[in-house]
Amino acid sequence: MSINVQHLDYVYMPGSPFEKKALKDINLEIKKGEFVGLIGHTGSGKSTLVQHFNGLLRPTSGKIYINNIDISGKKVNLKEIRSKVGLVFQYPEHQLFEETVYKDIAFGPQNMGLPDKEVEKRVYEALEQVKLDSKILGKSPFELSGGQKRRVAIAGVLAMKPEILVLDEPTAGLDPLGRDEILFQIKDLHKKTGLTVILVSHSMEDIARLADRIIVMYEGTIAMNGSPYKVFEDVEKLEAMGLSVPQVTHVIRKLRSRGIKIRGDIITVEQAKNELLRLLGGNRMGVNKC
DSSP: OOEEEEEEEEEESTTSTTOEEEEEEEEEEEOTTOEEEEEEOTTSSHHHHHTTTTTSSOOSEEEEEETTEETTSTTOOHHHHHHHEEEEOSSGGGGOOSSSHHHHHHHHHHHTTOOHHHHHHHHHHHHHHTTOOGGGGGSOGGGSOHHHHHHHHHHHHHTTOOSEEEEESTTTTOOHHHHHHHHHHHHHHHHHHOOEEEEEOSOHHHHHHHOSEEEEEETTEEEEEEOHHHHHHOHHHHHHTTOOOOHHHHHHHHHHHTTOOOOSOOOSHHHHHHHHHHHHHHHHHHHHHO
């Protein structure tokens, strides 16, 4: 599924002393199957924007099309849209409320009116997608670790088989290992299923290694939109907006400033490792030839 946003404005508490224009003339297209990273300083409008994608918020003005359907229209079936556009909030485990893990994951498919056998099938498929053992299905979700709770909550969204998956800071509060496990499971899911994925994150390292395209928001507008390398190349502009770049970017810039002939388009640790090994291998070959 694709997303097309046209001239979107959103105002919080219009007409009150607390009125705030959170989104200003947003124009954006996200194509089917893309993995898009959405970054921006706190208050830039990221969460407000993604909550429009499944109709949780309605535009003050402008249009949002999901697969050419105007979801900002009055007659749109939002229940159907929300089954196709899965939204995972920051700290999604706070959404767990059922007695067992099975019931929590089954909640969405049951609400869709699916037969019991199909619901059961989806529960097991979603559990496998987030790499959890079926032994936990009878447990209370509140007995689980923080990382397991997070994955159960994500499984509950995946069980509805969305075509677009929106994740708003899904790894907030997790330790590095738990964060990496969840993010790489999402990337693996994207590769295997062709899901359209939109990841909101404060981690430049995570966005650099996962996203195909990055959208940068600043004060309710889209300030930058391009490939990870193109966005992270403009260090000064990002820093002026209160954002950073992946730490490895600074290292590469410093090496290049000292005359080391290393590629300038490196934005991940893995890319840096491979490039340094290539350079070292080339140097060793040169020494051997001498």
